[in-house]
Amino acid sequence: xxxxxxxxxxxxxxxxxxxxxxxxxxxxxxxxxxxxxxxxxxxxxxxxxxxxxxxxxxxxxxxxxxxxxxxxxxxxxxxxxxxxxxxxxxxxxxxxxxxxxxxxxxxxxxxxxxxxxxxxxxxxxxxxxxxxxxxxxxxxxxxxxxxxxxxxxxxxxxxxxxxxxxxxxxxxxxxxxxxxxxxxxxxxxxxxxxxxxxxxxxxxxxxxxxxxxxxxxxxxxxxxxxxxxxxxxxxxxxxxxxxxxxxxxxxxxxxxxxxxxxxxxxxxxxxxxxxxxxxxxxxxxxxxxxxxxxxxxxxxxxxxxxxxxxxxxxxxxxxxxxxxxxxxxxxxxxxxxxxxxxxxxxxxxxxxxxxxxxxxxxxxxxxxxxxx
Numbered sequence: 001x002x003x004x005x006x007x008x009x010x011x012x013x014x015x016x017x018x019x020x021x022x023x024x025x026x027x028x029x030x031x032x033x034x035x036x037x038x039x040x041x042x043x044x045x046x047x048x049x050x051x052x053x054x055x056x057x058x059x060x061x062x063x064x065x066x067x068x069x070x071x072x073x074x075x076x077x078x079x080x081x082x083x084x085x086x087x088x089x090x091x092x093x094x095x096x097x098x099x100x101x102x103x104x105x106x107x108x109x110x111x112x113x114x115x116x117x118x119x120x121x122x123x124x125x126x127x128x129x130x131x132x133x134x135x136x137x138x139x140x141x142x143x144x145x146x147x148x149x150x151x152x153x154x155x156x157x158x159x160x161x162x163x164x165x166x167x168x169x170x171x172x173x174x175x176x177x178x179x180x181x182x183x184x185x186x187x188x189x190x191x192x193x194x195x196x197x198x199x200x201x202x203x204x205x206x207x208x209x210x211x212x213x214x215x216x217x218x219x220x221x222x223x224x225x226x227x228x229x230x231x232x233x234x235x236x237x238x239x240x241x242x243x244x245x246x247x248x249x250x251x252x253x254x255x256x257x258x259x260x261x262x263x264x265x266x267x268x269x270x271x272x273x274x275x276x277x278x279x280x281x282x283x284x285x286x287x288x289x290x291x292x293x294x295x296x297x298x299x300x301x302x303x304x305x306x307x308x309x310x311x312x313x314x315x316x317x318x319x320x321x322x323x324x325x326x327x328x329x330x331x332x333x334x335x336x337x338x339x340x341x342x343x344x345x346x347x348x349x350x351x352x353x354x355x356x357x358x359x360x361x362x363x364x365x366x367x368x369x370x371x372x
Contacts, residue, residue, distance in 0.1 A: 004062065005294075006284040007055060010277060011303045012296030014051035018307065019342070021045030022314045023335040027326040037328060047272070049117055052303070053201055054208040054273045056121055060128050061147070061212025068143065074136035082129035089122025095308060102317045110187050113177045117307075120196040123181070124205035127154075131209075141218075148213045155206035155270075159263035162200040166191045167255040193260040200266050207270050211277070225285070232278030238271030295343055302349045306342040313338060 024041040032038055060081065067077045096112050103111075131154060135146035165171070166183050170191075180186045184195035191197070211231070214220055220227040242264045258265050283289045289297070299306055313320050321334045 005290055005297055006277070006281040007058060007062075008297040008300035009284055009289050009294065010051065010280045010300065011055050012294075012298065012300030013276070013280070014048040014055070015299040015303055015306055015342070016296065016339070017044045017051075018048040019310060019314075019338055020335055021048070022310070023338060024331055026314045026319065026323050027321045027331040027334055028324070028328065029326060030324055032328060035328070046269075047276075049196065049201070050204050050269055050273055051276070052117060053121060053124060053204040054211075054270075056124060057128065057151070057205040057208025057210075058212035058215070059208075060125060060205075061209050062215070064132055064147075065140070065144070065213070065216045068140045074133060074143070078129050078133035078136075081132070082126050085122045085125025085127075085129060087122070088125060089119060091304075092116055092118030092122055099311075099316065102312065113180070114186060115180050115184060115195045115197055117196050118304075119181075120198065120201045121205075123198060124202050127202060128205060128209050131206075144213045144216060148210045151206040151210040151213070155203040155210070156263075158199055158203040158206070159266045162203075162263065162266070163253040163255065163257070163261045165199050166257075166261045167253070191261075200261065200263075203266055204270070204273070207273070211274070228278050228281040231274050231281075235271040235274030235276075235278065238274065239268050242268035242271065298343060298346050298350070302346040305349055306346055309345060310338055310342050313341070 020041055021044060024038055025045070028035075028038060064077060064081065067080070068074075072080075095118055096114060096116065100107050100109065100112050128151075131150050132143075132147055135143060135150045137143040137146055161169075162183075170185070171179050171182055174182070176185055176187060180195065181197055183191040183199055184193070184197035185191050186195060214227075245267075246258055246262070246264045256262060280289075312318050315323075320337065321330065326334070
C-alpha cells in the first residue's frame with residue numbers, strides 16, 4: 001500500500017477523535033458535561049495522544065529502516081533523527097509561546113513551560129534516535145532485532161518506573177520546570193494526568209518503535225496479512241494480561257493508581273493500539289479506505305498542521321463559537337465546520353507542497369541531436 005496508507009489513516013483517525021473531544025469540551029455548556037454524549041466524547045479523547053505518540057515510533061522505525069537500506073551510516077541516521085526530534089520539540093516550545101501571546105493577560109506565564117504533546121513527541125524522537133545509535137550493527141537484520149529488544153525493554157522500564165516517580169520517588173530536588181518532564185508535576189503539588197511527561201508517555205513511542213521494526217522483519221514481509229492478524233491477537237492478549245495482573249492480590253507499589261500511572265493500564269492501552277492498528281490495516285487493504293478520496297488519510301498526512309491550527313479556533317482567542325455556552329446541536333455544527341475547515345487546510349497544504357516539489361524539480365533536458 002503506497003505510503004503505508006494504514007499509518008496515515010490511523011493518524012487521521014486520531015485527528016478526528018481529537019476534533020470531537022476538543023470541540024465538545026470547549027463549547028458545551030457546563031450542565032451538559034454530565035450528558036452521555038460528553039462522556040463518550042471524552043472516552044474517545046483518551047485515544048489521540050497515545051495514537052500520535054505510538055505512530056511516531058512506528059514511523060521512526062520505517063524511516064530508520066529505509067535509511068539503513070540506502071547504506072547511510074548509523075551516526076548520520078542518529079544525527080538526522082535526533083535533529084528532527086529537536087525540531088519538533090522546538091515547535092512545541094513555539095506553540096506554547098504562541099498560546100501565551102494570544103492569551104496574554106489571562107494565561108499564566110507558567111504555561112510557557114507546560115509539557116504538551118509536541119514536547120513529548122520531540123523528546124521521544126530524540127530518545128529513539130539515541131537508542132537506535134546504541135543498537136546499531138554491521139547488518140540491518142541484527143540492528144533491527146537489537147532495536148526491537150531494546151525498544152520493548154525501554155517501554156517496560158518506563159512503565160515500571162512511572163508509579164514511584166509519580167508518588168514515593170518524586171525527584172523533588174529538581175526545579176518544577178525540569179521535574180514536570182519526569183512526572184507532569186508542573187506547578188501543582190501532584191503529577192497531573194492531563195500533561196505529557198516522559199513517564200509514562202514515552203513508553204508508547206518505544207512500543208511503536210518495536211512494532212515498526214517488526215513490520216520490516218522477514219516474516220512480516222512474506223506474510224503481511226497474517227502478521228497484522230497476529231498483531232491484533234497480541235493486542236487482545238495484552239488487555240487480558242493487564243486485567244489478570246490488576247486482579248492479583250500482590251502489589252508492587254506503595255501507591256497504586258490503575259487509571260493514571262499503573263503499568264497494567266499502560267499495557268492495556270498498548271493492547272488497544274495494536275487492535276486498532278490491525279483493524280485499520282484490514283480496512284485499508286480490503287475495505288473502502290482507499291476507494292477514492294479518503295478524508296482520514298488526507299488529515300493523517302498533515303496531522304501536525306491541523307493539530308496546531310484547530311486548537312486556536314476551538315480553545316483560543318479565535319474560537320468560532322462561544323466557549324462553555326453552546327447546546328449539543330450548536331457544538332456539533334461547530335465540530336462539522338472545524339472538520340471541513342481542517343480538511344480544506346490539509347488539502348491546500350498537500351497541493352502546495354506538491355507544487356513546490358514540481359517547481360524545484362529540474363526540468364527534463366531535451367535529447368541531444370544525433371551527430372552528423
